[in-house]
Amino acid sequence: MTAQDLRRGKKKSLAENARHTCFSVWKHRQIYVILFLPVLWYIIFAYIPMAGLQLAFKDYKANLGIWGSPWNGLENYQYVMRDPAFFKAIGRTLSINLLRLVFVFPFPVMFAIMLNEIRFPRYRKFLQTVMTFPNFLSWVIVSSILINILSFDGMVNGLLSLIGLETVNFLGSEKLFQPLLYMTDVWKSSGWNTIIYLAAITGIDQSQYEAAEVDGASRWQRIVNITLPNLLPTIIIMFILTTGNLMSAGFDQIFNLNNSAVKEVAETLDMYIYRITFQSAPDFGFSTAVSLFRSIVNMILLVLADRGSKAMGGNGLFA
Amino acid sequence: MKKGKKILSGILAASMLMTMTACGGDDTSSSADTSSADNAVQAEDTGSDAGAQSEDTGSEAGTQKDYSEKITVSWAEVIEGDEGIDYTQDDVYKTVQEKFNLDIEVTPLTWGNWVENLRIWINSGDMPDVVNWNYVHSEFMDYVDQGLVRKLDDDWKERWPETAKLYALTGIGEELDELLGGTYCLPVPIYFNNKPAETLTQHYQTYMRKDWIEAVGVEVKDYYTYDEFLDLARKMKEQDPGNVGANFYPITSYSNMLVSGLVYQMYEHSSPDKIFYKGDDGKYRWGGADEETYEALKWIQDAWKEGLIHPEFYTLNQGEDEDMMTIAGTSAIFWAGGLSSNYSMFANEMSQNGLNPDESLLSAFLVDNDGKFHGLETANYFGALLFNPDMDDATFERVMDAIEFSCTQEGQLLMNLGFEGVDFEVESDGSLKALTEEDPLSTYPSIRFFQTFATRRDDFQIINPSTPQQYRDKQVEQYQDKYSLLADDTLAKIDWDVVFHSSNAMNQVQFTYPDEYSQLIVKDGDLRENWQNWVDEKMSLIQPVLDELDAK
The missing domain is CATH 3.40.190.10 (Periplasmic binding protein-like II)
Structure with a gap:
């Protein structure tokens, strides 16, 4: 077989592939139509703006624009590395989000299982509605409520005084700031996140439960041996996605609960980026350099979590 | 009462129109002369070249000004007061509007958000035509360097002499001119007619x-x-x-x-x-x-x-x-x-x-x-006016005319008190007397905007008859007391x-x-x-x- 024959064969193969792809797209056209808008959204709002990442290596000048601004190599990173607040922000972000994985992540799973075990459908729906509602409140509202409840003359301190206990400085205590983050996060978002796990539970083959019941398995045994193993793939996917956000989650929450007393423990990487971008003389190159760093670390964490999951025999995000 | 005010406003507007027409041929030097920066208040002191009427002519170094084309300008500044107030409905606003055939779209900011909002707008190219901005020099230099703010024409001081006079009083204006080789902002003066002490300190x-x-x-x-x-x-x-x-x-x-x-x-x-x-x-x-x-x-x-x-x-x-x-x-x-x-x-x-x-x-x-x-020691300015570089020349000139007017005593009176004969009168000794017990800020909400239009309100507060004399005295005394208790170290x-x-x-x-x-x-x-x-x-x-x- 000559090289020409090989090329012709490859051409034929490529043409066939293209035809096959077109056929497949046409066959599943409804799905592609549904996908069109989300993909367009991602292209416009996620992929095209990525071109702006070049600012991390440029001295941005508004009049020259992103493309016209002069390159400055790694100068922005030299400034970043000079700022101790940057390294503190990294450590703080990781610490807050790792503890969030420990204290917040399990709650939706537990709530989903508990809701699934409730026998009265109306009561279950009522509970689910009550638990889901806080998700629709903005952090601005949640933090206002919290400040009113926890202030020195708020409800909690009022009760403490009433029973003769010392009042607590909830809002200005650096030690209490992180626990407050976790508690409010659980209260606000666990109900909503429960929906995903409830959907996964709904998909479990009911014959497994029926067989277990015939075998005399207790409710606890059914949860441990049927519900949880079936939920595991969903839990792993959610865990991987959460890990991929370890360097960035929770800006709204921290921004609104922040005050100058807890400024030091509240300055996560997002808050740091916000501060250097909008609260001091703006240097978009500098801010983009930090953002790019954060994104790269997030991506590495995501891939590591995916690989780790697969290494342990679980599912992963990527094929 | 309201009707009476309107009639009086109309009479005043008519008399102003005649005064302005009479002053229409004044040249620049006469403008400067008639708008002296002393404390005496003269209602007739309208010699600024900004005193042109809509669809009429004013003077600017002997040239006619044509205000026949309606111009709209967006303007952002901190305005203290309740939210949701329409600043464009009262007679003070309308007088300025008619005088310059200028619609002002006011974007009110608060002390809590002005620095951040303006920073974002300026850097993203979404800056209103005029902003009253918190002056931070390093940022300002960035803005100048990047062409984000408009450079004023080299002859602006001759064309708008009252504004130039106040500019000179800020202390920083001339320094900036020397540094940059031109004017890129108008620092907003705090005191110009009624400076309470030789050295200004924190108030x-x-x-x-x-x-x-x-x-x-x-x-x-x-x-x-x-x-x-x-x-x-x-x-x-x-x-x-x-x-x-x-x-x-x-x-x-x-x-x-x-x-x-x-x-x-x-x-x-x-x-x-x-x-x-x-x-x-x-x-x-x-x-x-x-x-x-x-x-x-x-x-x-x-x-x-x-x-x-x-x-x-x-x-x-x-x-x-x-x-x-x-x-x-x-x-x-x-x-x-x-x-x-x-x-x-x-x-x-x-x-x-x-x-x-x-x-x-x-x-x-x-x-x-x-x-x-x-x-x-406080320089005699707080904040600065920045102009959008994309603003066309006609809009810029109209805005500068309005600013010039605000720097005259006629402008100061209108933009802080309302109308002579209706809201205040000038006593024989040159002091001002309020004719109504109503707060001008309530009668004319636009005063909240105009009183910091191109100057700080601190200066006029000292002679503002709508504020009790004892409080005005206190404002002056505290500056003087602080000054007298200062030591070199x-x-x-x-x-x-x-x-x-x-x-x-x-x-x-x-x-x-x-x-x-x-x-x-x-x-x-x-x-x-x-x-x-x-x-x-x-x-x-x-x-x-x-x-x-x-x-x-």
Whole structure:
């Protein structure tokens, strides 16, 4: 077989592939139509703006624009590395989000299982509605409520005084700031996140439960041996996605609960980026350099979590 | 009443029209002459070239001005007052609108959001045509460098002489011209006709419950030493003259004002305005690392721990602190600007809550225990007007005409008081007399916008007849008292080398000092250790700036 024959064969193969792809797209056209808008959204709002990442290596000048601004190599990173607040922000972000994985992540799973075990459908729906509602409140509202409840003359301190206990400085205590983050996060978002796990539970083959019941398995045994193993793939996917956000989650929450007393423990990487971008003389190159760093670390964490999951025999995000 | 006002407004507008037409042929020099910057108020003093009428002609160095084309301009500035007010419906606005055939789309900002909003708008190219911007030199240089702000024509001072006069009084204007080789902003002058003291210093001061001071047996004074002030707060806390109860904390101010009123007051080089200064050895220093800053922080922390300062002052917003004293009656002391309008506003609030302000309200400032006042020399400007570089020339010129008008006495009167014969009259000695008891701000909401149009309202406050004389006197006295108590070693003077220093390193040290200091005050643990750690951490960013300044 000559090289020409090989090329012709490859051409034929490529043409066939293209035809096959077109056929497949046409066959599943409804799905592609549904996908069109989300993909367009991602292209416009996620992929095209990525071109702006070049600012991390440029001295941005508004009049020259992103493309016209002069390159400055790694100068922005030299400034970043000079700022101790940057390294503190990294450590703080990781610490807050790792503890969030420990204290917040399990709650939706537990709530989903508990809701699934409730026998009265109306009561279950009522509970689910009550638990889901806080998700629709903005952090601005949640933090206002919290400040009113926890202030020195708020409800909690009022009760403490009433029973003769010392009042607590909830809002200005650096030690209490992180626990407050976790508690409010659980209260606000666990109900909503429960929906995903409830959907996964709904998909479990009911014959497994029926067989277990015939075998005399207790409710606890059914949860441990049927519900949880079936939920595991969903839990792993959610865990991987959460890990991929370890360097960035929770800006709204921290921004609104922040005050100058807890400024030091509240300055996560997002808050740091916000501060250097909008609260001091703006240097978009500098801010983009930090953002790019954060994104790269997030991506590495995501891939590591995916690989780790697969290494342990679980599912992963990527094929 | 309203109808009467309208008729009188109409008569006034007609008479102004005739006056302007008569002045239409005046040249520039006569404009300058007739708008002298003394205190005498002359209603006829309308010789500015800005005094042109819509669809009519004015003068500008002998040339005719055509205002036949309607122009709309967007304008953003801080406006104190309730949200949702339409500033374009009252007669003052309409007079300005008709005078220049100019529609102004006002974007009101608050003290809480103006810095951040303007920064975002300017940097993203979404800047309104005109913004009244918080002047930060390093940022300004960036804006100029990037072409984000409009350069004024080289002959602007000849074309708009009244504006140029006030520009010269700001202190910074001419310096900037020399530095940049042209004008890129108009710093907003604070005082021009009624400067209260030779050297301007910080104007914020305490507002206190006078009746409670007397009730705890402390002398009522115009100023207190730190020890006297602490003693006063302690006595109030112990005796609780207002029967507030366990939650009574005499000193209540939000972070920014508490830090300004105490930390900056106790040590002038702790203030961001003067934090970089030249030491005795000729080398630049950073005041944050000075022992005096630590001592000021320690003084406040001790008072806070003792329960003399609101336990959660860091969660308070501007206004909440004053409400606690003037409306709720749950605190005794807060800090605010020493303007007669502030004094008057707090007095009104107290009156509405059944208190006699003459007996219950005191305004005082603090001095060191040796009786000296620690002052920050203040340049005669606050903020600056920036112009969008994309604004067309016709719009820019119309805006400048309106600004020119605001700098004349006619403009000042209209934009601060309303209409002569309706709202005020000029006495034979040149002073002003209010003709109505109504607050001009209520009658003409647009005054809230116009009174800081291109000048600060501080100047006119001193002669504003709608504010009681005693409060106006107080505004002047506090400046004069502070000035008389200043010593050479307690006045931090303006160092233009620092003000005009611009670099990436300088940009990186634009910390929010009220937050930084507040955090140190309330942080658990030993203050000295916390402060030292804070200094050590900051020095990695500060040192390059000090090196740059020393190398100048």
